[in-house]
Amino acid sequence: MTGSTTDHMLTVTWSNSTGWGAPAIVPYAPLPLDPSATVLHYANECFEGMKAYRSKRTGKIRVFRPDLNAKRLNMSADRIALPSFDNDEFVALLCAFAAVEERWLAWSGNATMSDTDENDFLYLRPMMIGTTPRLGLSKPNDAMLLIIASKLPSWHSRPLRLLASSPEESVRAWPGGFGYAKVGANYGPTLKTQSHASSLGYDQVLWLFDADKRLVTEAGGANFFVVWRTEDGRVEFVTAPLEFGTVLDGVTRRSVMELVRERMPEISVSERHFSVDEIVAAVDSGRIIEAFACGTAFFIAPVGEIGISGRDVKIPLKVEGKSGEYARTARRWLEEIMYGEIEHAWGVEVN
Amino acid sequence: MTGSTTDHMLTVTWSNSTGWGAPAIVPYAPLPLDPSATVLHYANECFEGMKAYRSKRTGKIRVFRPDLNAKRLNMSADRIALPSFDNDEFVALLCAFAAVEERWLAWSGNATMSDTDENDFLYLRPMMIGTTPRLGLSKPNDAMLLIIASKLPSWHSRPLRLLASSPEESVRAWPGGFGYAKVGANYGPTLKTQSHASSLGYDQVLWLFDADKRLVTEAGGANFFVVWRTEDGRVEFVTAPLEFGTVLDGVTRRSVMELVRERMPEISVSERHFSVDEIVAAVDSGRIIEAFACGTAFFIAPVGEIGISGRDVKIPLKVEGKSGEYARTARRWLEEIMYGEIEHAWGVEVN
Secondary structure, X not given: OOOEXXXXXXXXXXXXXXXXXXXXXXXXXXXXXXXXXXXXXXOOEEEOOEEEEEOOOXXXXXXXXXXXXXXXXXXXXXXXXXXXXXXXXXXXHXXXXXXHOHHHOOOOOOOOOOOOOOOOOEEEEEEEEEOOEOXXXXXXXXXXXXXXXXXXXXXXXXXXXXXXXXXXXXOOOOOOOOOOOOEHHHOHHHHXXXXXXXXXXXXXXXXXXXXXXXXXXXXXXXXEEEEEEOOOOXXXXXXXXXXXXXXXXXXXXXXXHXXXXXXXXXXXXXXXXXXXXXXXXXXXXXXXXXXXXXXXXXXXXXXXXXXXXXXXXXXXXXXXOOEOHHHHHHHHHHHHHHOOOOOOOOEEEOO | OOOEEOOEEEEEEEEOOOEEOOOEEEEOOOEEEOOOEOHHHHOOEEEOOEEEEEOOOOOOEEEEOHHHHHHHHHHHHHHOOOOOOOHHHHHHHHHHHHHHOHHHOOOOOOOOOXXXXXXXXXXXXXXXXXXXXXXXXOOOOEEEEEEEXXXXXXXXXXXXXXXXXXXXXXXXXXXXXXOOOOEHHHOHHHHHHHHHHHHOOOOXXXXXXXXXXXXXXXXXXXXXXXXXXXXXXXXEXXXXXXXXXOOOOOHHHHHHHHHHHHHOOOOEEEEOOOEHHHHHHHHHOOOEEEEEEEEOOOEXXXXXXXXXOOEEEEOOOOEOOOEOHHHHHHHHHHHHHHOXXXXXXXXXEOO
């Protein structure tokens, strides 16, 4: 995920005494930040990841479930001592910004754009930072909300290779912490373990929690699903639950679960604690069906292999050796909504 | 801890391709940071807290054990995917910067400055941030090391009132996490619990770990010591151990332990896990002697009360109702070194 930012940025400043100021969409430019600004010392920062798409039917710009991102950004801001805002106003600003940057989204002029990995999108990054110049540790009195955008390439080059972490050595999040919030403090600290995984040829870390139970939580900065046949023969989608506060309530995670429950009622969708050893057992007994990571940046990324306790466990990729069938289906379902191929309440068109 | 920054800042930039650039001491000014700089999204930031003092004998500027801060900043930088540097060069830069800002330290012109809470100091804040403009989560290719300074008032207004946290609800650090590093990610996330404690009239949170064992870790952003008489009659200084990686290896913490071990060999100094319930038992059985928080910003701050499970547990303050005797002694010992009243290897004079 590299890429370059677009021409503009949306900024709104906040102060404890006067509240939110007037939003402005201005040329993209450096922010003059006081060296003692709290964001640079105490990580008073949170963000969202979203994408803007161009409708394949109308050519209009669309966003996907922006209400969920608004709500989550508010929750993250609260967790990291930053101010709250009105969700609807945020969505209106987001749409206004996406409209200004629409030239970054290709438009073929007809509805025949191919359904491939080349689907175009613009990555949107809402963010909030604490700007009060003060070395004393306390809730900032000043903040800034920004929306910036970046033209990222699509991730989907090949199936992911994950490396299961050693929870004795490295833990991403813990109960009573902040793993459920999209705050900077959840990301920088993962880079050391991530670098180690990269140096061994893995794409992302599969974060385990609890040295005894070895519970699966997230894959890199994305949620993780495994699909297997249970011992009594049902097909089950399993992902880590939100109850410990160690897992992000991902928009893609939630959307996949909702669509599968609605459209494939014969399948069990379970949010529950599960061990990486259950994955090994499912592989060894032939019950494994597939696995995928999901998130806005990764979208739905099939997993082909997981390094677990020194063994590279192979996960089936039945569709051309590139994806599982359920991951492919879920991806298509979401793309239809994102790219406006069908009418759906989750697809919000920008006017 | 509020205050205003001084006139200058020291800056050194780093890039992955060319390494560290030439340091410069320049007028204090805003940093122009790209809105996609990694520090604003992924908390690639770490810092140190130090103080400069003026020698009561020679009038020269002094710093305290700067080698330990250099080493810890390097360790924190490594933990948060920022570059390493040469410890000795860092200390030289720090001393050069302190010399430039020496006018911020009062000089009475003689050796009779009073030994009171009014002892003057300049707070120094070395910091490092990741500046690469890139939304993809990876180790930054660019960074900046800064040293800024602030004229902070002394904390010592009155004994601290601490509120023991509920480890079911809120946990500062976790084994396998990063609680031992001075990274921003350890601070912003504590503000919500800190605000709650403040709203109830407490100064700082006494962070407990493990809902069953209720182990004491840190007090706010400082280390914590309790002094009691053991059941077999010895005087014991107790503080949380470093082994879980959940506690900062504080310079003041370490210095207090080293001085007590050297100068009061009859006292036991224990780095070990201990429960907040042991404090309650020591209070109830009359074995408690005193407690204090310690860190660079707080220095040695006597604790007068701890809110534990709905009860405000009183801690003795035998010296004028303001401090325990050991805290007062340790503070004097350290001040003698910091203010150059005695020759000691820990006091480094700036030329």
